[in-house]
Every structure is written in structure tokens, then in C-alpha cells.
Amino acid sequence: MSTIPFQQAKLVELYCLEPVFFASRELSDTYYTEGVIGNYALTYALGRVNSPYRLQGEATGRPTYKEDFQPIAQDFYILPASPIGRVTFRFERFNALSDAYWYAMTNNRVATAREDLPLQRQGKKPSSFRPSNFPQTGRLRMIERRNKFQTLVFGNHQLPNYIRLGKFMSKVKVNVLNEFPVTLLPEGEYQSQHYLNAADLPQQIETLAFDLISIPPAPIIKNLRFRGAAWQVGQMIVPAGLHFCGRENSNE
């Protein structure tokens, strides 16, 4: 890759005004958020692409990252956001109650059909008392308010002052810290300080060593040492040719 599709990049700080929750991992009734914000989530949150208010039919079967990002990939790219300092978390308990006047806590379920109660007392198991396969109570590990993340936004775009992130649409302030030109470094061995999306790495580079944060939809790579061309943004170095879903061919 000899040309750089992006002339400049913005160093952006994300400041959590509210606790942020993603279901990165699920252990029993506890739902964990990893200390990272994925770049696909950020692309939607920044309003570069839209997702519909309602999913129906086939749309519920799989996400549409490729279709959504393809039109904008030529002049926009964003890195996963890495924490500034240590990420702090908070735990919260949640329980979802029904809008009925009568309810009973059964096997991971809030039963509301009072007429089933006599049956249940006879030792029978009415369907409203059976466990449900969606969480009605549990604990959430969320990224605590006041955490800061940083990311690089490639391309010359105006960014909103505030965005909403995660399952609970938590408010996050967007501060543009600096703007840098993007320069191309020749093939060589480099170390990248930034978090990278494994699915977006270019085909050409050789990865030597990295740490992996395994989260959906694509794992996040940190401390990557690689051989290949690189982009330099200020003091930061990332592999050249980062592109939404850039690795797709090797996986399919």
C-alpha cells in the first residue's frame, strides 16, 4: 500500500458521563463489560452509519457491519478506544419486574399468571413458573462514570459533542484533543500502542506478538508488534491499511 487514504487523524478523548455497559462476557447471572470500546460501536455512535430502530425478519439473524461500513470505509476509519490509565468498574444489581399487581419470583423468572398458583401448589409446573431464557435478575459490571478512553479518528470529519454508547445508551462526551497528519512509514518492525480490531488488520502485515481481548463481534488486539508498513500519527504508530472488515477474505 503506497498511498494513504487519509490525510489526517484526530486524537479523540471519550469521557464517560454515565456508566457504560456492553455484554462483553456473560458468567452465570453476571454480565461483564471489558475495559475497551469497540470501533464498530463507535462508528454507529458517532452517527457515521445508522442502524434501524427496528429489526425484523432476516435482519435479526446477523449484523450488517460489512454492508453498513462499506460505503464510508474510503474516507473514515476509527480505532477501538483504549483506556487512559486504569479502567474502573462498578457493579449494579438489576431486577425486572412486571406491570402486574401480583407476581412471583420463580426460577429466574417473574411469573404473573396468578391463576397458575393453585396448580403450582399441587406440585405441577405451569409454564409461567418455568425458568426463562432471558435474564430477569442479575448483576452488571459496567465501566464506571468518569473513565476516559482515547481513540484515533481517521479522515476529516466533524464529530458530535456527545455520543451514546452501550446497551443503556450511556452519555459520553467527545473531546478532540489534537489533529495530526498521517504519514506513511516504510516496511519494518514496529510496535503499536493502540488497541486494534483483529478483523480490520490489513492482509499484508506479519503479526509477531500481541495480547488479545476476546470480545464479540471481533477480538481486540493490544501491544501489537508487527512487520510491515505503518502509519504514523503524531507519536503513535498503527499498521498501514487499516480498513473496516479488512481481514474478511482470510476468514471466509
Added chain:
Amino acid sequence: MSIQKLSSVIATIYENFPKGRFITLVVLRTTHSETIFRTEGSGEPMCSEFVQAGLEGENQKTIIQRLVMTKRKQVAPERRYGREHLRAHELLYTNIKDGSLCSLNTNAPCEMCTDCFLYGFAAGGGGAQKSRIWTEDAFSILPASDVVGDRTINAIYETGTMRDEKGNPSTALNTSEYIKPGVHFLDVVTLKDVTADELRYIIGNILFTSRYGAVSSRVGRMENQILGVFGSITELPSSLELVQATYDVLGKPLEHPLNINQLITASKQVIANWQNKRGVSVHLSEAEVTNLLTDVETNWSEAERDNFLKRLSQSYEPFRQVATEKKKAKAKGKNTLVEVES
């Protein structure tokens, strides 16, 4: 009519894709009785957070613990209020799964009623609807230590004592924290791509919901006021920044209970600056807000309510028809597939 002044940010009809129309409501929530907001279960302290007291000068350096009214503790009672009326006017639909009437938290939403369209649902695998009402954690203006009290609970036996007929002592003795009456929370509610009738429905839900938090049949009385309405193409500052900026304007010393009029004046002074924020196109004046609220109350009135709720529900009709047609097409496809296989 002030709702017309918002026309540039109001949707004419529900559409599936976002169009960047934001309406921001600035809400002042005041407790009128003891109130309980906690996220860690009974016996735990009130939900609170250490934050900067203000945004300027000394206030910026001072860290205080503020009470938090979390997002879900606002939106859950409010949507339930609207659903009460949808149920009363027979505007809840039956779901396809088991034919039962739409009900929260059953994994079988009807996907067709006003509440489903507006506040959203997620049914495992069968589709989902995003909420177009974005709430925020609301913060108390005063520090938690000033506005939290303790109550001892003892549940006595019917004999009127703490011992039953056999002489066993009651274990139902407990001390629990509560939020004092007269505590103010400032809050920013963001609405996305809502129609005029949806706006009336949401504002109605906010204004008429009167109980929040735990044990709401006994405590949790709360009064909501709309202090400002904005139309914009981006989101406006957060509840936290609003509380901090208001704290700066109020000046010291601050003591519970706050004078509500001074507080309203201070917060209105803060949000007046929001007119100059990037992306703001409409800011309703005081008279226009009053006007809008009168409009909302007229539509929710005994005479108009049935008409209003049915009109709102009717507005989703095209979507309901499309959904059923799609369903048929899918079923057809399945049939052909079976034929091919055989």
C-alpha cells in the same frame, strides 16, 4: 401552538431509520415524600456517586457525593404509566408467541402497541425495537450527606408488640436509608425522531408519573416539572453538567431544603446558554413551554384521551400491515423449500 415551532425536529410519521431529529426536555424532579433509590438491594445505602461539585473555580476542585436517580428508575415507571392507559383503552395487542396480551418483561411483547414502538423491546431472536427515549442518570443538587436520612423499621405482630403469642421476638427490625422529601434532581431527557403525538404521550408520561423507586406504594412520591424544551441536530449537555452548572450559579452556602424558585431561576439561566450550543435550532420560550404543556394536558384530558391515544396508535398502522405481509411471504418461502426437499 408551540408544537408547531418544533416542526423542524418533529417526525411526521414513525420511520425505521434515524433522521437526526433531537428534542431535549429539561426536567426537574422533586421528591415529595421519603424516597428510596438503591441498586444493591435492600439494606444497602442509597445510590450515589462522587462527582465534581461544579464546573468553575473552587467548585470544580470540590468533590461531593451526589444522589443518583438512575436511568432505568426513571423510564420504567413512566412507560408503565402510559401502558396503564393503553390497557384501559384496549390499545395493547396480543403477541404472536402465545396469544397473551402485551406485557412487560415476559419475553413476548406484542411489537405493535404504542409502548413497543416508542420505548422498545428485545425479544430473543424475533426482532427488536430500539427505544427512542434516551434517559440519563439524574443527580441531586445537594450532597448526599445533606439529603439522606435513616429510618428504623420494625414490623410488629398483630398483638402490637415485637413478640408473638409464643413469646418469640420479632426479627423484623432494620434500619434503612431514605431520601428526604424536597430533594431536587435535575435531568435531561433526549427524544429521537418522535412525532407530535408521540411527544405528547412521552411528556404526559413524565408529568403524570408520581411514584418512583422502591416500595412505591408507600413512599417515592415525586413531582416532575419541565423547565425547558429544545430542538436540535445533536445531543445537548448531560444531566451531570447541568447540575454542576446550576450549582455554580446558585452560590454558597446551600442548605436543604433549597428554595425551589431560586433553583428554577438558576437552572433556566444555565439552559438559556444552550441556545448557542452547536446544533440547536429551537428553544421554546417560557410561554411556549407552558403552551406545550397545556396542549399535552388537553390531549390527555378525559374528553380527549380516548381520541388521542387511538390516533397515536393508528399512526403505526402501516407498519403493522407491512409486518403481517412479510410474515406471509416468509411462510410461503418455507413451503416452497419443503417442496424442493421432498
